[in-house]
Amino acid sequence: xxxxxxxxxxxxxxxxxxxxxxxxxxxxxxxxxxxxxxxxxxxxxxxxxxxxxxxxxxxxxxxxxxxxxxxxxxxxxxxxxxxxxxxxxxxxxxxxxxxxxxxxxxxxxxxx
Amino acid sequence: xxxxxxxxxxxxxxxxxxxxxxxxxxxxxxxxxxxxxxxxxxxxxxxxxxxxxxxxxxxxxxxxxxxxxxxxxxxxxxxxxxxxxxxxxxxxxxxxxxxxxxxxxxxxxxxxxxx
Numbered sequence: 001x002x003x004x005x006x007x008x009x010x011x012x013x014x015x016x017x018x019x020x021x022x023x024x025x026x027x028x029x030x031x032x033x034x035x036x037x038x039x040x041x042x043x044x045x046x047x048x049x050x051x052x053x054x055x056x057x058x059x060x061x062x063x064x065x066x067x068x069x070x071x072x073x074x075x076x077x078x079x080x081x082x083x084x085x086x087x088x089x090x091x092x093x094x095x096x097x098x099x100x101x102x103x104x105x106x107x108x109x110x111x112x
Numbered sequence: 113x114x115x116x117x118x119x120x121x122x123x124x125x126x127x128x129x130x131x132x133x134x135x136x137x138x139x140x141x142x143x144x145x146x147x148x149x150x151x152x153x154x155x156x157x158x159x160x161x162x163x164x165x166x167x168x169x170x171x172x173x174x175x176x177x178x179x180x181x182x183x184x185x186x187x188x189x190x191x192x193x194x195x196x197x198x199x200x201x202x203x204x205x206x207x208x209x210x211x212x213x214x215x216x217x218x219x220x221x222x223x224x225x226x227x
Binding site: 034036041042043044045046049090099100101102103104105 | 114116145154155156157160168170202204215216217218219220221
């Protein structure tokens, strides 16, 4: 069965510093990987996805993620964090035949 | 704004009752997904409909059912409610029947509280 692991419940970073939110996955077929962000009392917003092609994927709000097949990882990154990036981040994976499976989420806190 | 609407925003009810949550997908999207988000279980996929037909089923209890109507809006029916059903229920829509090539767009959710 497919699964997603987000090993950190919480990530703290100073404003202006680079940030990384980790995600590893397990899936039977070719992985389709997604990152979503959830702000308080809001639904999930799509950030970026990897379907095929270039391993480095660029998304909304300056976020990017790198697909690493050998390490089965899809870490979310941003070169310079903003206080407004503080939110709950979800990694999700599926293959062609299975529904989307979400990780438990990582709470990012950017400190001014 | 994702373009997906959900009503009501909040719902408070008692154990044993039945409620209906409503979702309208983005214009043109034929796929609708339902998810449950709770503190202990995280975000769990319940069920998917595509153009009125059930497409995929996840961890949906037998007390729960859903349907998608000809105008593509969807309803999630929760019956014989238990305290543990208290959660945020999200609807999402996508233009892709497999949900692979195109991302899902999420509504703001319905917060269900069972007392």
